[in-house]
Amino acid sequence: MEVTLLVQATDDAFRTLENARQQAIGLLDTAVGLTAETRSVQKKNIQAIFRGAQETRSKLQNFIGTFFLMFVFWVLLSGRFDTFHLTLGIICCLFISLLSYDLLFANIRIGDYGLVVRRFLSYAPWLIYQIILSNFHVAALALKPNLPVDPHVMKFKTKLETDISWVTLANSITLTPGTITMDIKDGEFYVHALDKKVADDLDTGEMEDRIAHIFMEADHIYVQDALDVARIYGAIR
Amino acid sequence: MWPEYTEQSDNFGGKNKMIRVTDDVIIKTIARVLTPFIQVYALYVIMHGHHSPGGGFQGGVILAASLILLLITHGWAETKKKFSETKTAVFCAVGVLIYTGIGVLCIFMGGNFLDYGKLGGLLMVIPPEARSLGILGVEIGVGITVMAVMFSIFFDTSTGGNSPEDETTSSLR
Amino acid sequence: MHEFFLSTSILLCFLVLLCLYRGTVGPGVLNRIAGISAIGTKTLVILLLMGFIYDRVEMFVDISMVYALLNFIGTLAVAKYLEIEGEV
Numbered sequence: 001m002e003v004t005l006l007v008q009a010t011d012d013a014f015r016t017l018e019n020a021r022q023q024a025i026g027l028l029d030t031a032v033g034l035t036a037e038t039r040s041v042q043k044k045n046i047q048a049i050f051r052g053a054q055e056t057r058s059k060l061q062n063f064i065g066t067f068f069l070m071f072v073f074w075v076l077l078s079g080r081f082d083t084f085h086l087t088l089g090i091i092c093c094l095f096i097s098l099l100s101y102d103l104l105f106a107n108i109r110i111g112d113y114g115l116v117v118r119r120f121l122s123y124a125p126w127l128i129y130q131i132i133l134s135n136f137h138v139a140a141l142a143l144k145p146n147l148p149v150d151p152h153v154m155k156f157k158t159k160l161e162t163d164i165s166w167v168t169l170a171n172s173i174t175l176t177p178g179t180i181t182m183d184i185k186d187g188e189f190y191v192h193a194l195d196k197k198v199a200d201d202l203d204t205g206e207m208e209d210r211i212a213h214i215f216m217e218a219d220h221i222y223v224q225d226a227l228d229v230a231r232i233y234g235a236i237r
Numbered sequence: 238m239w240p241e242y243t244e245q246s247d248n249f250g251g252k253n254k255m256i257r258v259t260d261d262v263i264i265k266t267i268a269r270v271l272t273p274f275i276q277v278y279a280l281y282v283i284m285h286g287h288h289s290p291g292g293g294f295q296g297g298v299i300l301a302a303s304l305i306l307l308l309i310t311h312g313w314a315e316t317k318k319k320f321s322e323t324k325t326a327v328f329c330a331v332g333v334l335i336y337t338g339i340g341v342l343c344i345f346m347g348g349n350f351l352d353y354g355k356l357g358g359l360l361m362v363i364p365p366e367a368r369s370l371g372i373l374g375v376e377i378g379v380g381i382t383v384m385a386v387m388f389s390i391f392f393d394t395s396t397g398g399n400s401p402e403d404e405t406t407s408s409l410r
Numbered sequence: 411m412h413e414f415f416l417s418t419s420i421l422l423c424f425l426v427l428l429c430l431y432r433g434t435v436g437p438g439v440l441n442r443i444a445g446i447s448a449i450g451t452k453t454l455v456i457l458l459l460m461g462f463i464y465d466r467v468e469m470f471v472d473i474s475m476v477y478a479l480l481n482f483i484g485t486l487a488v489a490k491y492l493e494i495e496g497e498v
Contacts, residue, residue, distance in 0.1 A: 070277045077281045079468075085284075092280040096273055099319055103269045167266045184262045254494040264486065275479060282472070289472050299476060302483050309490050 062105045067097040069104065119214040126210065131176055134198055138177040141195060153182065154191050154199055158208060165215045172207055255395040258312035268310040275303035283380040287369060293376035297383025304388050325385050325392070332382025339374050351375070412463055419459045426452050443488055450481035 070093040078085055141149055160166055170181040173191055178198035182190045193199035259265060282289075283296030308316045340351040348355035353371030354364040362370070426449050433445030454474045461470025 066273060070273060073274060073277050074281060077278065078285065080288075088284050092284065093277065096276045096280065100273045100276065104273050106269060163262050163266045164270075167263050170263050181263070255490065259490070278475065278479075282476070290469055291472065291476075295476065299479065302480060306483050306486070309487055 059101060063097050063101040066101050066104050067093050070096050116214060116216070123210055123214055127172055127175070130201075130207075134179075134201070135177050137197060138194065141178075149194055150196055151192065151194055152199070154193055154202070155188055156191070156203075157188050160187075160208065160212055160215070162215065165211055168214070169208060169211050172211070173202065256308050256313045256316075256392070258315070259310050265310050268306050272303050272307055275306070276300060279303065279380075279384075283376055284373070286376050287372060293379030294383050296376075297380040298387055300380065300384040301387030301391070304384070305391050308388075308392070320388065322392075325389050328381050328385035329389065332378045332380070332385065335378030335381065336375055339371055339378070343371075415459045415462050419456050419463075422452050422456050422459075426456075439492060443485060443492075447481060447485045450477065450485075454478050454481075 074089040173179050173181045178194040180192045279296045279299035282291035286292035343352045343355050346355040353368040356371050357364040357367035429445045429448045433442050436442050457470050457474040461467040
């Protein structure tokens with residue numbers, strides 16, 4: 001009796017294990033497929049960016065986008081809503097869009113611009129908070145009589161890909177007191193840091209992660225990978 | 238969008254480095270994003286000269302500054318597509334033509350030189366409004382000329398008088 | 411409120427003097443450029459405060475924007491000139 005029960009239990013256990021194994025294999029297959037797909041899409045995007053090609057956006061789209069952005073800027077500047085000034089604004093913005101339609105939206109990624117703007121707006125308060133924090137730190141450093149600074153140049157490779165996110169990261173680093181971006185060469189940042197603490201703060205990579213999150217650059221692959229691994233892990237357990 | 242960097246296309250055989258492409262990503266991107274806004278601001282200064290400070294000269298200088306920014310960051314090969322030397326010469330003359338044309342038109346309408354009030358009959362508005370419109374036209378002319386001349390001064394002093402258009406055509410072909 | 415703006419402007423003028431010291435005697439060209447662009451930034455703020463003092467902010471905002479713009483482009487041009495002349 002007990003032996004049959006034991007055998008049954010073992011059978012059940014084996015069956016469950018087999019099911020779990022099949023599920024895990026299926027999940028792994030889909031995960032590999034997904035990752036390969038994202039990788040290839042990513043590779044194509046990077047190639048397009050580095051070729052400087054503008055394959056998905058035509059000149060007309062750039063023209064219209066530039067025109068509307070410039071018109072909003074004109075209305076902000078002018079503040080007059082009579083017909084004469086609005087007509088002047090439309091003529092001027094058309095002229096500017098004709099002259100430099102290829103400047104503003106060059107090298108930009110395909111994506112949800114509203115999301116980028118919203119994420120950027122939520123990034124700004126964090127940046128201001130960091131600036132205030134390191135402001136106090138640098139002020140305390142400068143006011144100490146023995147001047148405990150340790151200036152050095154640090155070099156790190158970034159995972160960001162487009163020029164606009166490089167510039168955002170570089171300007172965020174420069175805006176934070178104590179660190180200054182000296183140069184960007186082939187995706188490597190050369191940063192002058194005043195102190196060990198500010199360098200460590202930069203080394204944690206939180207700023208880079210947040211900027212990658214804004215421009216949806218490297219993070220979505222990593223998040224996808226993490227989600228896949230979690231699902232597989234849960235199924236096997 | 239940026240052309241392939243070659244010594245010949247940007248550098249004019251090593252003679253001029255002031256107007257070649259910079260290899261700094263930050264400056265290039267900031268200049269690219271900022272240029273259209275500067276241009277709109279320049280046109281705003283020209284068009285609103287009678288409400289706020291500014292006018293033809295100041296707006297023209299800002300417009301030229303945006304082109305100079307483009308020239309020293311993106312190089313001559315990129316700027317040439319927007320504002321070539323031929324266009325510079327043409328705009329120099331066209332601005333003066335607009336200015337003088339409005340002035341002489343006032344003489345033909347029976348007033349003095351640049352007597353805008355007499356343009357009212359031609360534009361079918363009352364004389365004060367005609368004066369406003371005439372000043373706007375004159376300022377547009379001044380702005381165009383100042384823009385072209387400022388750009389030309391910077392370009393000529395940085396190239397040292399050698400016309401790069403001749404040089405590139407002779408050295409590349 | 412005008413007294414506050416006025417005293418802030420005077421304080422900023424004093425800071426401009428400090429930057430001017432760096433701009434005139436500062437060793438090397440780079441210190442001078444840094445000093446001059448710092449003066450430009452402070453002049454911008456002083457112009458805005460003057461706008462508040464004279465109650466013509468919308469006029470002085472335009473002037474200060476032009477000032478910031480030309481300061482930026484001027485610094486860039488000087489930096490590029492120094493780069494090609496091999497002074498840096």
